[in-house]
Amino acid sequence: MSEPEHPDAPAVRAANAAFYTAFEGGDLDAMADVWEHSDRVSVTHPGWPTLHGWARVAASWDAIFRNTPYIQFVLTNEELCVEGPVAWVTLDENILQATGALDDGGEELAGAHVTALNLFVRDDSGWRMVAHHGSPVGAG
Amino acid sequence: MSEPEHPDAPAVRAANAAFYTAFEGGDLDAMADVWEHSDRVSVTHPGWPTLHGWARVAASWDAIFRNTPYIQFVLTNEELCVEGPVAWVTLDENILQATGALDDGGEELAGAHVTALNLFVRDDSGWRMVAHHGSPVGAG
Secondary structure: OOOOOOOOHHHHHHHHHHHHHHHHHOOHHHHHHHEOOOOOOEEEOOOOOOEEOHHHHHHHHHHHHHOOOOEEEEEEEEEEEEEOOEEEEEEEEEEEEEEEEOOOOOEEEEEEEEEEEEEEEEEOOEEEEEEEEEEEOOOO | OOOOOOOOHHHHHHHHHHHHHHHHHOOHHHHHHHEOOOOOOEEEOOOOOOEEOHHHHHHHHHHHHHOOOOEEEEEEEEEEEEEOOEEEEEEEEEEEEEEEEOOOOOEEEEEEEEEEEEEEEEEOOEEEEEEEEEEEOOOO
């Protein structure tokens, strides 16, 4: 028998899902709704240095969305923990993305495997992401 | 003027420093003191998949220590946040490590740049690491 789920687990899971929905949709407004807008937030995209503060985090999403015509996530090994007003999710991002245009007008697709730690803090209106750290598996 | 530091910040900073001291020393007992011994802990070494649970986390440190004759960290850009019983530290690990033996009997040294997110939870006896995610900068 597994342990009973934390009462906040569904809300955290929804916040985490909203992050990937915003990412797949390339939707900066939806991504802004996911994040806490503060100086303490940080993002580490695979292979990138860590960026701090909502302004730099938002700018990085804008740049990624502009350069990603198509991306799809299959999420596996999701593990969720809640401790007071903080929650974290670890998972594997199995990514299919467009990397360039083909001669026939179609998109070239490539796979990638990223493992991520997503950190959330609860505020009055719900759970907000305060850190995302994704790293390439197999590139160490 | 910067904001006043959280009262728990020095203890979190000490826990984070103890992690790197244990790593540099290749000291599995000291590393065990740093971590929470539970199923929820996770570690992501640069380029590795995420490992879950204290048994797998401890085994990974044992393997790394056995294969790392020398490692030295210069830590930069340390940012520390505390929220209730949880704290996280982001920082850059500027690493100098031995990668092999030279013909003259000395060690070949190489540098590496890793960016990390370290997560801690407070228990009755202090702050324990529950997640370490390190990733190679420039390898994405």
